[in-house]
Amino acid sequence: MKKVLLIGEPLIRITPTNYQELTDGVESRVFFGGSEINVACNLQGFGCETKLLTALPQDSLGDRFLDFLDGKGIDTSSVQRKGERVGVYYMEAGFGCRSSQVYYDRGQSSLEAIQVDHFDMEQLFLEVGLVHFSGITVAIGSAVRAWLVQVLKEAKRRKIPISMDLNWRSKMIGLRDAKKVFSQFATYADYCFGLEPIMANEKDWELFERDTATVHTIRERMQTLKEAYKFQAIFHTIRQTDELGRNLYKAYGLADEFCCSQELKTQVLQRVGSGDAFVAGALYKLLEGTSLKAILDFAVASGTYKCSIEGDHMRQSLRKVESLLEGKNDIIR
Template identity: 30%
Template structure:
């Protein structure tokens, strides 16, 4: 029987300019669906887990299209509540070279932002579940969503479920002060904390030394200091960060660091040419969850799997990471040639 994992959040309609067009050039948009926790669910379904995504979507054709998109990739949608007025939308302009990508949100008053606790039976949702994953985006979308997130976390812990969070600070959704107030409280339920240098600072108030991702300068000792502080303050089992060295919008260095309370371990590093970086962090979270659950907590393997999986995601259009376990294993075992498979 495959392991049951649950994620909860917002799935949005993504409208992307074609190729590398700017918004002001666009005469049409490419349509996909995606969102932090939905992206993680798709990764875990690809890896063979019983992945359930929890959200609320309108009872209209656009809401149904989002549900169908999840089902297409093997995600269980039984716990999706139906109702509300709209699906959140985000617009994406893909950057290149020194021009960064841009995102414009149109997600106010979406169905999940307005959802009530009564829309979900969390005892049923977490029955027989082994893992629950959420991100800092979900409690940021509305005060009601923040309350809903805590209710889900309380139920998850009641059922003995391991909880992971991707801190995922979004400045267009809330301020650092709002994020710290809400997220610091939610950390009491978390076992595995994932976040990059901006997330750790803006959401929890920890800054890793002189690290500046925009200059490609990584000071690992700074991360080690805050990892120890975070573990001491919140009691996390693992503290994890991706290490993105942003040479340009097209080329990044990609690795990660994990701390289990005794040892710091840094993964191998990949130099990636980016096709689509949206969902890169979510694919990392999905890979980490798969690695920890499938290896009986071999955190070094889990980290290498997560980094390999997310490196591959950067080569795939759309929010979802459509790779298999075998493809990730091939990469992390040393074949990064990109040669045609036939």
């Protein structure tokens, strides 16, 4: 299996302990991550080699983040040491009727300092079989979009498949701008995760009503987007909470056929990064060349397993994730 090249921003999450709100003197925990980095960590656990294109500042914090990436086994040969800072976000974990809150502090992070003329394209794409990026990376700003386009064009020239997780963050980019910009980048993608915010046609400025959608309307939306952007496959997740507070997780996929995964349920320790775990599971099985049903089932199992693990990512073996599909959650003696 060839390497996956991931393009994205290193990010530090700071979360108060015990579901507290962020205020003076509150005890907090720090987690290293970022969407594409989370995907890379998950893939490494499955045995798939990864490479990261990003930037870190030339300071002690940048050194520690680089050590973290190296410790996960991620190829960091394309990590540039540029810029002034690592992006940060603060998350207050919700409890009961109180929703989680996120506050971003990621302006002018090192990713914006990357220069395309410093790339060694031969080295960057060496042994790479797939490129993955997210809408979060696209939303960072025009400086990032300028060099990202060049990398994606080079991947296309080399006939390397490209995957995009739409991953819209409304606090980073408004809906109308996201519709325009994400749609431009979706034209480079062979595989798409999500149904929004990209345009099915020139009048498609509203969000798809996923909360009230039926299987029929979901399939219709997926088919329209697949044809409009010539995706090889498109994926959509459904996550709900039952009366006992358990997370219900399933997904739909459309390639040559339309398919639904099995549904898995679990109590949630931490939901952060479960979408990235789903993407990692799907990418692994795509590279393996398995059926659409097998791709969806494993991806859902991966996303579900992450809900049981604290932090922004996980590094679990194939065997552990596959055990969820076999219903094996007893004590292993």
